[in-house]
Amino acid sequence: MSRIHVNTTVNGDAVDFLCEPDETLLDALRNRLGLTGSKEGCGTGDCGACSVTLDGRLVCSCLVLAAEAEGRAVGTIEGMAEGEALHPLQQKFIEHAALQCGVCTPGILVAAKALLEKNPDPTETEVRYWLAGNLCRCTGYDKIIRAVMDTAADLRRA
Amino acid sequence: MALDKQTAAKREFKVVGTRPLRPDGVDKVTGKALYGADLTAPGMLVARILRSPHAHARIRAIDTSAAEAAPGVKAVVTAADFGAPADEAVRDVLVNCMAHDKALYDGHAVAAVAAISEAAAKAALKLIKVDYEVLPHVTDVDAAMKPGAPVIQPGRQAETVGTEVSENVTHYCEFGHGDLEAGFAKADHVIERSFKTEATHQGYIEPHACLASFASDGKADLWCCTQGQYMVRNLCSQIMGMEASQLRVTPSEIGGGFGGKTTVFIEPVALMLAKKSGRPVKIVMSRSEVLRATGPTCSSSMGVKIGMTKDGRITAGHAKLRYQGGAFPCGTVEFGAMAAFAAYDLDAVRTEGWNAMTNRPKQAAYRAPGAPMSIYGVESVVDELCQHFGLDPLDVRLKNAAKAGTKASYGVTFTDIGLSACLAKAKAHPHYTAPLKPGQGRGVSCGFWFNFGGDTCVTLNVNSDGTVSVTEGNPDIGGSRASIGMMAAEELGVTFDKVRTQVVDTASLGYNEVTDGSRVTFAVGLATIKAAQAAKKVMCQRAAKIWGIDEEAVVWEDGAARPSGPNAGQFPPMTLAEIAAVSSQTGGPIAGHHEVNADGAGVSFGVHLVDVEVDPETGATKVLRYTVFQDAGKAVHPSYVEGQMQGGAAQGIGWALNEEYIYGDDGKLQNPGFLDYRVPVASDLPMIDTVILEIPNPGHPYGVRGVGETSIVPPLAAIANAVSRAAGVRLTSLPMSPPRILAALDAAHPAAAAE
Numbered sequence: 001m002s003r004i005h006v007n008t009t010v011n012g013d014a015v016d017f018l019c020e021p022d023e024t025l026l027d028a029l030r031n032r033l034g035l036t037g038s039k040e041g042c043g044t045g046d047c048g049a050c051s052v053t054l055d056g057r058l059v060c061s062c063l064v065l066a067a068e069a070e071g072r073a074v075g076t077i078e079g080m081a082e083g084e085a086l087h088p089l090q091q092k093f094i095e096h097a098a099l100q101c102g103v104c105t106p107g108i109l110v111a112a113k114a115l116l117e118k119n120p121d122p123t124e125t126e127v128r129y130w131l132a133g134n135l136c137r138c139t140g141y142d143k144i145i146r147a148v149m150d151t152a153a154d155l156r157r158a
Numbered sequence: 159m160a161l162d163k164q165t166a167a168k169r170e171f172k173v174v175g176t177r178p179l180r181p182d183g184v185d186k187v188t189g190k191a192l193y194g195a196d197l198t199a200p201g202m203l204v205a206r207i208l209r210s211p212h213a214h215a216r217i218r219a220i221d222t223s224a225a226e227a228a229p230g231v232k233a234v235v236t237a238a239d240f241g242a243p244a245d246e247a248v249r250d251v252l253v254n255c256m257a258h259d260k261a262l263y264d265g266h267a268v269a270a271v272a273a274i275s276e277a278a279a280k281a282a283l284k285l286i287k288v289d290y291e292v293l294p295h296v297t298d299v300d301a302a303m304k305p306g307a308p309v310i311q312p313g314r315q316a317e318t319v320g321t322e323v324s325e326n327v328t329h330y331c332e333f334g335h336g337d338l339e340a341g342f343a344k345a346d347h348v349i350e351r352s353f354k355t356e357a358t359h360q361g362y363i364e365p366h367a368c369l370a371s372f373a374s375d376g377k378a379d380l381w382c383c384t385q386g387q388y389m390v391r392n393l394c395s396q397i398m399g400m401e402a403s404q405l406r407v408t409p410s411e412i413g414g415g416f417g418g419k420t421t422v423f424i425e426p427v428a429l430m431l432a433k434k435s436g437r438p439v440k441i442v443m444s445r446s447e448v449l450r451a452t453g454p455t456c457s458s459s460m461g462v463k464i465g466m467t468k469d470g471r472i473t474a475g476h477a478k479l480r481y482q483g484g485a486f487p488c489g490t491v492e493f494g495a496m497a498a499f500a501a502y503d504l505d506a507v508r509t510e511g512w513n514a515m516t517n518r519p520k521q522a523a524y525r526a527p528g529a530p531m532s533i534y535g536v537e538s539v540v541d542e543l544c545q546h547f548g549l550d551p552l553d554v555r556l557k558n559a560a561k562a563g564t565k566a567s568y569g570v571t572f573t574d575i576g577l578s579a580c581l582a583k584a585k586a587h588p589h590y591t592a593p594l595k596p597g598q599g600r601g602v603s604c605g606f607w608f609n610f611g612g613d614t615c616v617t618l619n620v621n622s623d624g625t626v627s628v629t630e631g632n633p634d635i636g637g638s639r640a641s642i643g644m645m646a647a648e649e650l651g652v653t654f655d656k657v658r659t660q661v662v663d664t665a666s667l668g669y670n671e672v673t674d675g676s677r678v679t680f681a682v683g684l685a686t687i688k689a690a691q692a693a694k695k696v697m698c699q700r701a702a703k704i705w706g707i708d709e710e711a712v713v714w715e716d717g718a719a720r721p722s723g724p725n726a727g728q729f730p731p732m733t734l735a736e737i738a739a740v741s742s743q744t745g746g747p748i749a750g751h752h753e754v755n756a757d758g759a760g761v762s763f764g765v766h767l768v769d770v771e772v773d774p775e776t777g778a779t780k781v782l783r784y785t786v787f788q789d790a791g792k793a794v795h796p797s798y799v800e801g802q803m804q805g806g807a808a809q810g811i812g813w814a815l816n817e818e819y820i821y822g823d824d825g826k827l828q829n830p831g832f833l834d835y836r837v838p839v840a841s842d843l844p845m846i847d848t849v850i851l852e853i854p855n856p857g858h859p860y861g862v863r864g865v866g867e868t869s870i871v872p873p874l875a876a877i878a879n880a881v882s883r884a885a886g887v888r889l890t891s892l893p894m895s896p897p898r899i900l901a902a903l904d905a906a907h908p909a910a911a912a913e
Binding site for chain 1: 187188189361412416636800845
């Protein structure tokens, strides 16, 4: 098998890499581009720790082939803050103590940002169902849901 | 160092009890924090592990020659590469990391390959030929205890066990006091029930990962996600036959542990591959490897018998606990037996425990190991007795609650404990009297954990710019860097932002026990306070030197050295920053350190209230409302105390309703993935309300008790008790998954089931 040359955009930057035909986007991000913020918790699309956006759509990067990123725009946790300025969701997660070990946090933040872009005024139930694909084993979700709801309220006021 | 009750009651904390932003927060929300799998090294190889497809098989031979010759392969290891550690417990750890003469469970490691890429390593695994002789297997605890059951490891039975059970039974224990027969005779009603609980996994989202490097001069480095770098160093150095000082272990950020990362699984394998190949080797487990070969809890089979008078006084309690902890001897049942009746002040109580080996993975600690199951059995029977007499379940628990002076069933006499306070708070809480609709039910349960202290070292350096660096040795799994830094700031009288707390490698600080037993905020906090006091003593000496007065004439108050009284002399106070700035001129750098085997952890009690609704059509249980009441002694960072209470409750809800290890007749794990091993997701749960009580622990200077473990204990019975009231059926096996609830409803209403 020869490797595939992929030209793509990650967090706004044009990048290229060589990948195996069966390589996941998650592995390419982590191992070829050094973007280790996206985590592998299961490799089967069940835990959401590898959540990224592909042309704005929320996906599990462990279920996307790296070659599928050709010509598309990938958004990862590394692109969420602007320089030193955290995204409001990132700030609220720290303020609400919405993380403990933090390994699910990048995926949850990427997923929550995708939710608020689609639905700026979600109900608690909507937040819970949107994030049902992102497992957190530390928090019981309570503070995560509160952080997302509070961010949404702030952003609506802004 | 004992709590000064008057001081603690009067003390006005400035930092402790506030909610500063956690110091590791920004790294974790930006993806910068480095976890086990995020580390790389130049020239690094990737390793994969070959695992047994059989539940129980003799390994006649392993032929690795084709794999060794495969392209890109740099090293292959099997058990033959390892020696035999002298210590039996260490040998068990090694045999669990790499099967020796037998594969003991589905997923047991038998060989490993390090290669230049994951693809090359995976391809080479297929070239390894293992000649297995498949043996009869057993995975159920009751079946494993029966005489004639397949023997997992011969010669491991304890002498105290007796001959009426199989050779798989490795432990027997017994606790209690009083006359059981007389106690049961005094009861107006006695209920005896049998319970079963399935094994659950800690379910940390980060799979085990490590990176090993081994130099030809015998020095080695290991980076890994672990709950204890010193434990990893001690186990791996013994397994590798090297001196502890030659192996440096550096903990990464840890993506959850809950007890499951208090041992090693892949680290010795990575070290041996690195030694053989001469290159750094990284191993990252897949989720299915995590579920098949690490963790889980014991499963259990229990009998519980309790007698009660009609006015709600418990007259006697007796529990027989049978746990299996996988293919190796395991003493967890002892914790279950000690904890079972801990919430009650009883004249007659007895608990007995047996552990059996089975063809399952070696159990690892999971939050309050052993306690959730036994307390589930006891709290279910207490609840059924309340139902029988029509008594309020909180009143009955208050009537029988253990308190200061109670002799616990496991022998100790309790000092100040918070159980009655938690029960009273629950009784007064609006949740307890909120109306319920038909099909809904409310459940209550107590929970308990011993808590632990243990070996701990802390070094605290006062920097010349007036900042403080705290060096500690316990991986931060729930926000402990925040709470440790807060206690340092409190004791020194500086603001929290002046303190930075680092978790360091094994070469940088003395031995620390693993992050377990809810010990870190208690024990590392205690050592930090003592280290800060030592630094304050040095700073008072420096001020005395500057002022030209006696050391004894200087005191530390409010973040500054001051003359102790008018007779000491008139000098303006010198702050930490002022003393630190001139430290070089007054004797050199200023530091404090403390090393201790911390005692006095202080037991922990909690009470949970839950409302559920059971769907009679599907058997699904919805958790509607949940409130946790727990004694924290003193909540250093209340947000992270709440987080422990909420997270433990969520894990207990999963244990009660969904999570289970499912084995087929072939002895293979049927659900090694998050799709089928279903942990609670956001849409399964309501908000989890918390009420923190603060009954100071006499064993800690600020009154702190560990809070990490108790919260997983009550949900099992609380939900079973709520289901029994919501659906009118009492389930005696966990999890209460929809098929089990439907079966119980059908059995209770055969006419409806036939329709």
